[in-house]
Amino acid sequence: MSATASATTPSDVLATFHEVGKVFQNGVVALAGLSLDVRRGEFLTLLGPSGCGKSTALRLLAGLIAPSSGKIHRGDAAAGEIGFVFQEPTLLPWATVAANVRLPLRLKNIEGEDNRVDEVLALVGLEEFRDAYPRELSGGMKMRVSIARALVTRPQLLLMDEPFAALDEITRFKLNDDLLALWRRLECTIVFVTHSVFESVYLSRRILMFTPRPGRVAAEFNIEAPEPRAGRFRTSPEYGEQCREVSAALARVMGEP
Amino acid sequence: MTGRPSPLSPLERISRFVLPALALLLALTLWEVIVRANALPPYILPAPSLIFRTLVADWGVLSDSLWVTLRTTALALLAATVGGVLLALLFASSRLIELSLFPFAVILQVTPIIAIAPLLLIYLEPNTAVLVCAWIVAFFPILSNTALGLASVDHDLRDLFSLYGASRWKTLFYLRVPAALPYFLGGLRIAGGLALIGAVVAEIAAGTAGSGSGLAYRIVESGYRLNVPRMFAALLLISLAGIAIFAVLSLLQHIILRRWHESALGRER
Numbered sequence: 451m452s453a454t455a456s457a458t459t460p461s462d463v464l465a466t467f468h469e470v471g472k473v474f475q476n477g478v479v480a481l482a483g484l485s486l487d488v489r490r491g492e493f494l495t496l497l498g499p500s501g502c503g504k505s506t507a508l509r510l511l512a513g514l515i516a517p518s519s520g521k522i523h524r525g526d527a528a529a530g531e532i533g534f535v536f537q538e539p540t541l542l543p544w545a546t547v548a549a550n551v552r553l554p555l556r557l558k559n560i561e562g563e564d565n566r567v568d569e570v571l572a573l574v575g576l577e578e579f580r581d582a583y584p585r586e587l588s589g590g591m592k593m594r595v596s597i598a599r600a601l602v603t604r605p606q607l608l609l610m611d612e613p614f615a616a617l618d619e620i621t622r623f624k625l626n627d628d629l630l631a632l633w634r635r636l637e638c639t640i641v642f643v644t645h646s647v648f649e650s651v652y653l654s655r656r657i658l659m660f661t662p663r664p665g666r667v668a669a670e671f672n673i674e675a676p677e678p679r680a681g682r683f684r685t686s687p688e689y690g691e692q693c694r695e696v697s698a699a700l701a702r703v704m705g706e707p
Numbered sequence: 708m709t710g711r712p713s714p715l716s717p718l719e720r721i722s723r724f725v726l727p728a729l730a731l732l733l734a735l736t737l738w739e740v741i742v743r744a745n746a747l748p749p750y751i752l753p754a755p756s757l758i759f760r761t762l763v764a765d766w767g768v769l770s771d772s773l774w775v776t777l778r779t780t781a782l783a784l785l786a787a788t789v790g791g792v793l794l795a796l797l798f799a800s801s802r803l804i805e806l807s808l809f810p811f812a813v814i815l816q817v818t819p820i821i822a823i824a825p826l827l828l829i830y831l832e833p834n835t836a837v838l839v840c841a842w843i844v845a846f847f848p849i850l851s852n853t854a855l856g857l858a859s860v861d862h863d864l865r866d867l868f869s870l871y872g873a874s875r876w877k878t879l880f881y882l883r884v885p886a887a888l889p890y891f892l893g894g895l896r897i898a899g900g901l902a903l904i905g906a907v908v909a910e911i912a913a914g915t916a917g918s919g920s921g922l923a924y925r926i927v928e929s930g931y932r933l934n935v936p937r938m939f940a941a942l943l944l945i946s947l948a949g950i951a952i953f954a955v956l957s958l959l960q961h962i963i964l965r966r967w968h969e970s971a972l973g974r975e976r
Contacts, residue, residue, distance in 0.1 A: 509866075512866075512870060513870075514866050514869065514870060532870065534866070534867065534870055536863045536866075536867075537863075538863060540861065540863040540864055540867060542864070542881075542882070542885070543967045543968065544885045544888070544966075544967045544968075545885075545967075553867075553871075553881070554871050556877075556881070557868060557871035557872065557873040557877055557881070558871050558872065583966055583967045584967070585967060585969075603871075
């Protein structure tokens with residue numbers, strides 16, 4: 451269960467943004483001059499205030515929208531190799547848990563891989579709920595289904611857009627730990643968007659802090675912590691120290707004294 | 708997980724059926740008493756008991772007419788469903804077609820059917836004209852509701868489908884059609900009542916031209932003969948038919964949506 455964090459060389463880069471800008475049709479400049487790397491196997495968090503364009507950056511990375519300027523290079527992690535977890539569970543309400551998880555396979559015309567559905571449901575601990583409908587599940591369970599669905603195609607790159615923002619703290623902490631366990635086990639790359647300093651420090655190996663809109667990278671942090679991280683890290687002095695450091699940088703970025 | 712207000716107590720649930728029934732019984736008794744006390748002749752106001760006896764005595768004629776009206780309504784509803792859904796799918800697939808045709812659907816809807824019926828009776832054979840009238844009134848709610856449903860798909864789900872490279876057809880059948888289903892069923896429930904209204908209106912228009920044999924025609928015919936009890940009996944059957952159509956379509960909606968849609972959410976599992 452041990453994992454190598456992110457001992458990286460430039461050849462390990464999975465995706466690159468070069469001077470990317472995004473202007474929406476209504477004139478809002480979401481991103482300007484955004485440059486960043488996503489390294490293979492890392493847990494990268496994009497941290498910033500609400501409306502700073504970090505979600506836009508994630509959607510650009512997924513190929514859901516096109517940049518207005520600049521270049522995005524997405525090596526071999528083509529659109530099909532990407533899993534996306536939205537802020538809301540975004541499940542089909544008329545389909546059972548199993549059918550929801552099977553959806554990506556069906557859309558990509560992958561047949562006869564039903565064992566994959568059971569496999570990922572087991573990964574998120576929901577094998578007993580495969581025939582339940584989304585409305586019968588709690589918020590945290592719905593989010594687990596959403597994560598299972600994103601994992602069913604065995605993506606190299608998992609993109610998560612504030613997936614736990616709407617959950618209560620107890621559920622969020624539990625899902626944080628489960629997500630870290632999944633990441634160690636599947637050895638995929640995760641890009642995680644959040645506006646919570648504490649969540650970003652707990653989860654990531656690397657944090658990119660965004661400026662307010664138009665967003666670009668203002669600061670970068672490497673988070674040091676003993677592996678595997680668990681509940682104890684959350685109350686450790688090192689965790690507190692790194693949270694303080696990131697919070698102070700966020701305050702500077704926001705233009706506060 | 709429930710979106711409903713607190714469940715009704717058993718007493719309230721019983722009251723929901725018992726109270727309206729009591730009110731109806733009271734009104735009918737009052738009606739009967741007034742007619743008898745004043746010795747009103749049946750051609751002015753028939754007593755409820757006489758209406759009921761007429762219903763039984765004239766059942767042969769009335770049931771034939773009931774069948775005709777129900778058949779027209781069902782056929783019109785079927786045609787409206789097919790037409791409304793197909794047109795909604797067409798609108799969903801092309802904004803250009805929607806912009807070109809939607810105003811005409813609105814014009815057809817806002818022009819009173821009673822004004823269109825005489826014209827249709829000139830060009831069409833009476834039974835067909837009645838059917839077309841019923842279809843015209845019934846199809847708009849299905850069209851507009853289904854079109855709204857097809858357009859009301861969660862944006863994140865759309866993104867999810869495009870992320871996995873879903874084709875137009877797959878997006879339509881796995882996402883937009885199921886998402887539109889509750890809207891469609893709501894439209895269908897409205898259309899069921901409207902189809903009956905359209906059929907009745909057209910039958911009255913056609914009936915005065917001396918053709919047709921639906922319930923509305925029976926009302927007009929009995930009116931000419933001052934057979935007021937039979938008018939009431941036919942009216943009662945039309946009301947019952949309307950209630951039955953509404954009940955059947957509500958049941959259909961409940962059966963289809965009960966597993967997943969908020970509208971059919973159980974109070975307690």
